[in-house]
Amino acid sequence: MAIESTQILRSARRIVVKVGSSLVTNEGRGLDAQAIGEWARQLAALVNGEAGAKREVIMVSSGAVAEGMKRLGWSVRPRQVHELQAAAAVGQMGLAQMYETKLRENGIGSAQVLLTHADLADRERYLNARSTLLTLLRLGVVPVINENDTVVNDEIKFGDNDTLGALVANLVEADVLVILTDQKGLFTADPRRDPQAQFVHEAKAGDPALETMAGGAGSSIGRGGMLTKILAAKRAAGSGASTVIAWGRESDVLVRLAAGEAMGTLLVSQTAKKQARKQWMADHLQLRGAVSVDAGAAVKLCAEGKSLLPIGMTGVEGDFARGDVIAVHDPQGQEIARGLANYASGEARRLCRKPSSAFEQLLGYVAEPEMLHRDNLVLTGR
Ligand SMILES: Nc1ncnc2c1ncn2[C@@H]1O[C@H](COP(=O)(O)OP(=O)(O)O)[C@@H](O)[C@H]1O
Ligand SMILES: N[C@@H](CCC(=O)OP(=O)(O)O)C(=O)O
Numbered sequence: 001m002a003i004e005s006t007q008i009l010r011s012a013r014r015i016v017v018k019v020g021s022s023l024v025t026n027e028g029r030g031l032d033a034q035a036i037g038e039w040a041r042q043l044a045a046l047v048n049g050e051a052g053a054k055r056e057v058i059m060v061s062s063g064a065v066a067e068g069m070k071r072l073g074w075s076v077r078p079r080q081v082h083e084l085q086a087a088a089a090v091g092q093m094g095l096a097q098m099y100e101t102k103l104r105e106n107g108i109g110s111a112q113v114l115l116t117h118a119d120l121a122d123r124e125r126y127l128n129a130r131s132t133l134l135t136l137l138r139l140g141v142v143p144v145i146n147e148n149d150t151v152v153n154d155e156i157k158f159g160d161n162d163t164l165g166a167l168v169a170n171l172v173e174a175d176v177l178v179i180l181t182d183q184k185g186l187f188t189a190d191p192r193r194d195p196q197a198q199f200v201h202e203a204k205a206g207d208p209a210l211e212t213m214a215g216g217a218g219s220s221i222g223r224g225g226m227l228t229k230i231l232a233a234k235r236a237a238g239s240g241a242s243t244v245i246a247w248g249r250e251s252d253v254l255v256r257l258a259a260g261e262a263m264g265t266l267l268v269s270q271t272a273k274k275q276a277r278k279q280w281m282a283d284h285l286q287l288r289g290a291v292s293v294d295a296g297a298a299v300k301l302c303a304e305g306k307s308l309l310p311i312g313m314t315g316v317e318g319d320f321a322r323g324d325v326i327a328v329h330d331p332q333g334q335e336i337a338r339g340l341a342n343y344a345s346g347e348a349r350r351l352c353r354k355p356s357s358a359f360e361q362l363l364g365y366v367a368e369p370e371m372l373h374r375d376n377l378v379l380t381g382r
Pocket of ligand 2: 019020021022061062063064065066088146147149160161162225
């Protein structure tokens with residue numbers, strides 16, 4: 001593995017770790033307390049900076065359906081969606097409890113977050129999920145995420161948490177997505193079926209050749225197999241995150257990866273994080289409105305890399321909701337930036353020229369001090 005590649009892991013500050021059902025539930029035998037304890041110990045080590053700098057980590061864990069089936073005494077995975085949903089609701093209790101216990105034993109707080117694809121497609125919910133997760137990370141708490149199986153049906157169900165892991169990596173703009181599974185990484189063919197399969201150390205995320213190598217799930221517990229992992233890596237690369245697929249039972253896997261050790265398969269994102277964000281924002285051509293700012297705010301945005309605060313806003317155009325993409329115009333009417341609005345147009349009009357200390361009285365609640373947060377904004381002027 002090239003030196004620059006190991007550097008990707010070593011320098012990663014925000015990491016999303018995804019573990020699959022077969023690992024979490026010991027191939028369906030029940031929650032693997034020892035394995036979860038091991039990952040919790042390693043997550044704590046990353047948060048505490050024991051493997052280099054302090055990292056922010058998010059755990060995306062499957063296993064609710066498999067654990068629920070065990071608790072309900074079902075040996076065969078039900079085909080009816082509502083039975084799967086019921087099993088997930090039962091199993092999620094145990095899953096959350098186990099992570100909470102194991103992380104707490106390591107001195108780390110945890111939070112349960114259940115998400116659906118629809119939550120992340122809706123701009124307002126996307127922003128809400130993003131700010132909640134970023135707040136949890138700032139507090140040093142490890143979010144433990146799963147699909148919200150109760151409210152999804154066939155069409156909108158992720159069906160596999162590899163995709164969810166990638167969407168979460170996009171949501172929080174993680175540096176790296178680590179997918180822990182029951183193989184050492186990607187092989188040129190499913191190693192359970194082809195003994196000649198060669199290990200792939202490193203490749204470009206999104207390379208179509210990888211999709212032909214990847215087969216379906218090797219066990220009756222796992223869902224997506226390698227293909228969903230390859231596609232997840234492609235999706236994660238959309239926001240600039242590289243992906244590692246590694247064996248979840250390798251000793252100290254997370255700590256060693258974070259220290260830069262070459263393990264598993266590294267799928268390198270071809271786009272830098274900033275460039276990816278700019279592209280994403282540029283793709284949202286449908287601007288819902290704009291805010292005009294004074295010269296001071298324009299300098300803060302363009303030259304100082306700051307967020308846009310309502311105090312610098314002189315006017316609001318259009319009718320937009322929280323989470324919509326809007327433009328920022330300088331005093332000459334030139335577009336200088338675009339970003340995700342934290343406030344709807346009606347609220348924004350009331351906040352123009354106001355300091356954040358006045359927001360609560362004006363709106364009746366306290367929300368973000370920024371109209372456009374730096375992380376949700378790209379400069380578009382020259
Ligand atoms: N090219 C490949 N390289 C490695 N594993 C593969 C490949 N194609 C298919 N697989 C299968 O994918 C399985 C992992 O996927 P899955 O069972 O869904 O795990 P998880 O529960 O971790 O998501 C492996 O056990 C393996 O049998
Ligand atoms: N939300 C489901 C996860 C779906 C699933 O099986 O994912 P995975 O094992 O990661 O392929 C659960 O917790 O059972």
